[in-house]
Amino acid sequence: MELVKERILNIFDLWPSIIRAFRLVWHAAPRWTTLWLVLLIIQGLLPVATVYLTKYLVDSLVALIDGGLTPELLQPTLIAIAGMILVMLISEVLRSFTNMVYTAQSELINDYVRKLVQDKAVEVDAAYYDSPIYYDRLHRASYESHYRPTSLVRNFGSLLQNTITLVAMAGVLLQYGFILPLALFASSIPALYVVLHHRKISYDWRILNTASIRQAWYYDWLLTSRSTAPELRLFNLGDQFREAYWLIRTNLRQERLELARKEGFSELFAGVFSLIVLGITLLWMIWQAIQGFVTLGDLALFYQAFNIGQGLVRSLLNNMGEIYADGLFLTDLFEYLDLESFVTDPENPKPAPTEIREGISLKNVNFHYPDSEKALLDGFNLNVNAGQFVAIVGKNGAGKSTLVKLLTRLYDVNDGTISFDGIDIRQFRLADLRKLITVLFQEPVNYNDSVAKNIALGDLENADREGVVLAAHEAGADSIIEGLPNKYETLLGKRFEGGTDLSVGEWQRLALARAFLRKAPIVILDEPTSAMDPWAEAEWMYRFRYSTKNNTIFLITHRLSTAMFADKIFLMEDGKIIESGNHDELLALNGRYANSWFASGKSDRQSEGSNLSKVG
Numbered sequence: 001m002e003l004v005k006e007r008i009l010n011i012f013d014l015w016p017s018i019i020r021a022f023r024l025v026w027h028a029a030p031r032w033t034t035l036w037l038v039l040l041i042i043q044g045l046l047p048v049a050t051v052y053l054t055k056y057l058v059d060s061l062v063a064l065i066d067g068g069l070t071p072e073l074l075q076p077t078l079i080a081i082a083g084m085i086l087v088m089l090i091s092e093v094l095r096s097f098t099n100m101v102y103t104a105q106s107e108l109i110n111d112y113v114r115k116l117v118q119d120k121a122v123e124v125d126a127a128y129y130d131s132p133i134y135y136d137r138l139h140r141a142s143y144e145s146h147y148r149p150t151s152l153v154r155n156f157g158s159l160l161q162n163t164i165t166l167v168a169m170a171g172v173l174l175q176y177g178f179i180l181p182l183a184l185f186a187s188s189i190p191a192l193y194v195v196l197h198h199r200k201i202s203y204d205w206r207i208l209n210t211a212s213i214r215q216a217w218y219y220d221w222l223l224t225s226r227s228t229a230p231e232l233r234l235f236n237l238g239d240q241f242r243e244a245y246w247l248i249r250t251n252l253r254q255e256r257l258e259l260a261r262k263e264g265f266s267e268l269f270a271g272v273f274s275l276i277v278l279g280i281t282l283l284w285m286i287w288q289a290i291q292g293f294v295t296l297g298d299l300a301l302f303y304q305a306f307n308i309g310q311g312l313v314r315s316l317l318n319n320m321g322e323i324y325a326d327g328l329f330l331t332d333l334f335e336y337l338d339l340e341s342f343v344t345d346p347e348n349p350k351p352a353p354t355e356i357r358e359g360i361s362l363k364n365v366n367f368h369y370p371d372s373e374k375a376l377l378d379g380f381n382l383n384v385n386a387g388q389f390v391a392i393v394g395k396n397g398a399g400k401s402t403l404v405k406l407l408t409r410l411y412d413v414n415d416g417t418i419s420f421d422g423i424d425i426r427q428f429r430l431a432d433l434r435k436l437i438t439v440l441f442q443e444p445v446n447y448n449d450s451v452a453k454n455i456a457l458g459d460l461e462n463a464d465r466e467g468v469v470l471a472a473h474e475a476g477a478d479s480i481i482e483g484l485p486n487k488y489e490t491l492l493g494k495r496f497e498g499g500t501d502l503s504v505g506e507w508q509r510l511a512l513a514r515a516f517l518r519k520a521p522i523v524i525l526d527e528p529t530s531a532m533d534p535w536a537e538a539e540w541m542y543r544f545r546y547s548t549k550n551n552t553i554f555l556i557t558h559r560l561s562t563a564m565f566a567d568k569i570f571l572m573e574d575g576k577i578i579e580s581g582n583h584d585e586l587l588a589l590n591g592r593y594a595n596s597w598f599a600s601g602k603s604d605r606q607s608e609g610s611n612l613s614k615v616g
Contacts, residue, residue, distance in 0.1 A: 017331040018323065021152050025105075028112035032105040033153075039098045040157050044164030046094075049087050056080045102157070106150040113149050116337055117141055125341045126410040127370045134339075136210040139217075140329065141336035148333065152326040159323065190270035198263040203328040205259060212248050219245035343412050345429045352432035355521045356386040356552050358421045360407075365416035367399075367406060376402045378575040380416070384568075389545075389553040391563035393593070394572035400556045401442055404526050407554070408437055420522075438518040442526040442556075444511035446502075448493030451481055451510065458514035467517055474547040475512035476540045505532055512540075516547065524554040529562050541565055560597050569593065 026033055057080035064073045121138065128134040222228050222241045232238050365380040376399040384390050392400050405411045406418060409430060418425050425433055438458065447454050455471055456463035468488065472478045484490040484500060491499045502510070512528060529537040545565065555566055563569050564583040571579040571586070571593050579591050586593040
């Protein structure tokens with residue numbers, strides 16, 4: 001099943017997204033948005049007052065020049081000047097206040113949208129993270145979500161304010177004949193085409209090059225990341241990744257410059273056309289003034305109104321183009337937010353058990369990842385009794401780690417069933433199912449936080465200091481913690497100032513403690529001793545067997561020296577169980593397990609393991 005796919009949008013796809021974006025803005029900041037709209041309307045009307053005051057001022061100056069400097073003739077001039085100063089002062093005050101309102105509004109919108117993106121990233125199925133197209137869409141949603149909604153607000157605000165002013169200016173010009181408003185709008189037609197056409201081209205370019213942009217980001221990360229720094233220096237990889245980065249960036253830059261060149265020529269043509277229209281109409285108004293049909297004040301009013309009008313039309317077109325571009329990218333955002341999860345709660349969930357009384361069963365399970373046809377599990381069957389400690393062993397790619405994802409419903413099986421105490425796990429609520437299980441993943445997360453928080457994240461609802469300390473002891477992490485400068489309050493990792501880093505094995509011990517903190521009846525450990533030496537492994541196995549003696553345990557490992565302590569061992573190959581039994585039974589069988597045991601030179605440690613079993 002194809003989870004996500006790309007598509008190129010056309011203009012008719014945009015309006016639902018734009019309308020939805022305005023709803024989003026309203027939900028995020030209703031009060032600030034209301035105040036912002038009122039301020040925009042007032043500011044949209046102020047330029048009209050300026051135009052009329054200009055006409056009044058010019059006519060009063062002409063009368064003053066013709067009639068002499070008398071109080072009666074001077075008063076209208078002073079009133080016009082005072083009025084213009086007052087309008088300019090009000091404009092400045094409102095502009096400053098609007099900027100403050102817009103900042104508050106933008107912060108709320110940014111936080112609201114970012115939360116939506118984060119919620120969706122946590123909510124969607126793990127299967128989405130196997131799709132490169134999903135990463136492209138997530139990249140655009142994450143990057144654009146920082147500013148596209150607020151950009152839409154800003155551009156719509158400018159559009160609204162400019163539209164109010166333009167309509168008023170058109171009304172002013174209408175008194176000189178209907179041809180002037182028509183000429184004003186006609187002069188903008190080429191610019192309208194240029195704006196919409198090139199915004200669409202720019203968007204399509206971004207869609208087609210998202211993978212390249214992400215790849216450039218990846219090479220930049222390789223060059224600047226702490227985790228990659230040792231290998232880059234040891235293997236002298238800096239030049240390799242720099243060249244790869246700059247090759248992509250050079251191609252992207254050249255393509256963008258070519259787009260900008262074409263857009264520049266188009267804008268030049270549209271600008272020249274607009275100036276020609278302005279020149280023709282201005283000549284017509286001058287002729288009207290020469291004939292005595294209009295006054296110098298009328299001429300000044302016309303020039304200012306038409307010139308402002310053309311500027312407003314250009315601004316409007318730019319606003320429309322930006323809104324169009326915002327709509328294109330917001331469509332990406334909303335398509336991301338609308339991604340559906342397929343691993344969901346059932347309509348009528350059954351209550352999950354608080355403990356496993358009978359056992360866990362996988363019957364005829366088939367599974368392949370969504371974007372792959374290769375079957376990881378093929379007719380897979382497995383039965384584990386309640387309280388049993390089982391080990392799953394096999395080569396890399398045999399499907400061992402896939403079991404973890406299926407048992408926790410990070411993925412659902414394609415065919416077959418997984419049941420706990422005879423009930424298909426798809427009949428439980430996801431949250432209830434996952435409370436039954438604690439997991440140490442093969443690649444656990446190293447959280448750059450305090451030691452206590454690293455462990456407490458395993459069960460935030462029930463974590464307390466006593467439980468954290470006990471979990472650390474059970475995982476064998478207590479001796480590591482005691483050697484840290486601030487014990488459980490030590491900040492870990494090097495991402496933030498003052499942090500202390502740990503070795504791979506020490507981080508793994510903390511991850512084990514995090515898994516042990518959750519007192520779940522099912523314990524799944526994926527390669528829990530991969531970073532331990534044999535002595536540490538033996539010590540840990542003793543603690544583990546003691547602290548989990550009442551749990552049902554899945555131990556997934558490639559280490560046969562770890563698997564040998566399990567009640568039952570299952571050997572996987574090509575998605576199926578090919579051998580099963582305890583360690584001694586499998587050695588006696590003299591099959592694949594026995595061959596691997598002796599071939600890997602583990603037999604000389606069997607006595608050590610037997611002694612450990614006696615101690616346990």
